[in-house]
Amino acid sequence: MFSEMPEAVLARMRYLEEIDRVDRVDGTSRMKRLRQVTPVTGRFVTLMASIAPPGTYIEIGTSADYSTLWLGLACKQLGRRLITYEILPDKVAMARETLVSTQFDSFVELVHGDAREHLADLQDVAFCFLDAEKEIYRDCYDLVMPRMVSGALLVADNAINHRDTLQPMIDYALVDDRVDAMVVGIEKGVLVCRKK
């Protein structure tokens, strides 16, 4: 996957990385910033996605589709479809540009809206990447977990740098009988849960 990344994907990743880098230092407001995963986290979630079982792949918190491109590498290789949810219209517009310019629109469905209003419609979820506002992680976990197949993976970013907000949700997952879970200490910390 990583050694065969299409030039259009690499170019769009570089473009989005530069916007994100500038946003972080020029005073762009938090809601407008892209707040993308780091390239290392991108690789990690791609590897996790590549070992998930067959079923529905979802991403909660699209921004401009940077992490979607990483996940898309795994989906493309496995022939799986990915649904990604974003609530802000400006980001949806950028995300659409990303999908069209990379031709990932053939297997990625971009849904505009509050993910929580859509998750109950899902079934057979095999992989979930959770990277939205930290205050909604627990709601998303509660909606997605019953809809996950055995062996499915839920991967949530910012488990260490947003520990203050996320600790109750992480503590819940760590003792949830339905999953095996741990926090992986790479980059900003990633909670990984595998459905039994």
Ligand SMILES: C[S@@+](CC[C@H](N)C(=O)[O-])C[C@H]1O[C@@H](n2cnc3c(N)ncnc32)[C@H](O)[C@@H]1O
């Ligand atoms: C940290 S950013 C996502 C970054 C993206 N995963 C990446 O690495 O490129 C979080 C995104 O979640 C979106 N978001 C927040 N609450 C949401 C909700 N309830 N439903 C869907 N998207 C939401 C925000 O608008 C924001 O774009």
